[in-house]
Amino acid sequence: MLDLLAVDERPVGDLVQALGLSQPSVSKHLRVLRQVGLVRARRQGRRILYRTNAGAIKPLYEWAGTFERFWSQQLSRIKQRAESNPRESRGNP
Template sequence: MARAATTSDAFNAVAEPRRREILNFIALQERPVGEIVDSLGMEQPSVSKHLRVLLEVGLVNVRRDGRRMLYRTNAEAIRPLHEWTETFARYWRHQLSRVKERAEGKSNPSNDSERDFIPRRKDDYGGSKN
């Protein structure tokens, strides 16, 4: 199976940086496609395609105004994301104590097996051999 479709849910849709930019841009006020194109410096077809994805997952709403299409962020659809991340907030909010311990030099990091670096892989994954 390949990666899930970008249109499968809000999580996948906002994984694309450009789409987040768009959402930020049209959060306050609805905007026609052309304005997004000019302001964010993206190609028009690209913007239309991103908007399509955002529309499919409900992250934006559209309204026609003459020949223009006015898009606007539907913040409500971002809520699930916010709520998921919120469940982790308590952890970093509690981390003040850890910072304190560190400042006091309570433990030596190089003394235990704590590890954060990522070991290199022999082959850089791109699978294709023969």
Template sequence: MFLIMARAATTSDPFNAVAEPRRRQILTFLAVGERQVGEIVAAIGLDQPSVSKHLGVLREVGLVHVRRNGRHRMYRTNAEAIRPLHEWTGSFERHWRHQLNRIKERAEEQMRSRSAAGLNASKEKP
């Protein structure tokens, strides 16, 4: 079917879908509650067709849910679909905590060696 893969489709998974800043904006805007497309257009400051297309992508990966209400469509963020991203990034949490600890430890060691070298010569003012 595909000979070469230029780049993964934005519709293939949430990771690709949220790579687009406007879509992240939309998700944040729709997280607080249901909004119709016109409201999103007004809030994001993008033309209506573009917003509809972004919503289409978000729909395909399940990041938003839609409900028809007369001639309006009420969109809302499906936070559940964002959870896998949170969990993947969270798998690195212990590593950044570890990195921070190393930095802190080095800083403390510097403090100690400095005060040991200068004794009370570096007290209060340089």
């Protein structure tokens, strides 16, 4: 849902069709997303357009980023081992 609403804002009906859920179900999901701030809504005529609030995802991004050092750490370990033992590159430990 967040991905769908990230591209551009959409009315509820679009999501109903895209997700294959009932309209009430979609509305309820949107309500909690709105309450948590992950989604913003604005009325346009009869419709209500939703879009994902990218800013609300930033904290999650930053939290996940605190683990980044482990990835690069692992990469550098592998690289380091490969460079220090070039003759064993094709063999098993």
